[in-house]
Amino acid sequence: MTDAASQTAKLESELRKMLEEMSALIHARDLAIVDRFWSGGRFWLFGSEEHEHDLTRAELHAHMAAMFEKPYRVRFLFDAMSVDHHQDMAWVNAPAILEIHHPDRVVRLPYRLFALFQRIGGAWQWRVFSGSEPAAPPT
DSSP, X not given: OXXXXXXHHHHHHHHHHHHHHHHHHHHTTOTHHHHHHSSSSOOEEEOSSTTOEEOXXXXXXXXXXXXXXXXXXXXXXXXXXXXXXXXXXXXXXEEEEEEEEOSSOEEEEEEEEEEEEEEETTEEEEEEEEEEOOOOOOO
């Protein structure tokens, strides 16, 4: 494997681990997700729902706390993803399955995630989470 290919594989592994950790924290209803997202600088979250647009740490905390009070849990399952980078910035396009765990059933929906990361102090930090459930085509 070439040095560039090795670096790309390492980056994909690191960012996949961050996405999987994010999913696990959200599924566990662990508010530590706020610190994972909001570390080392500014962060924006853009979700599927109209109100899911968090620009401050307080908005992000309130959003996560409200989501964790719902009678269901969510998690993301990632398969293939596209990872690229330039200098200290990296981005991921990750089609996923959004699992919604109700007490009596699990609903699986397609989900599209775009995330932007910045390398600060030797570690990748979240900058943007933009996720959506694909809409049905217009009729």
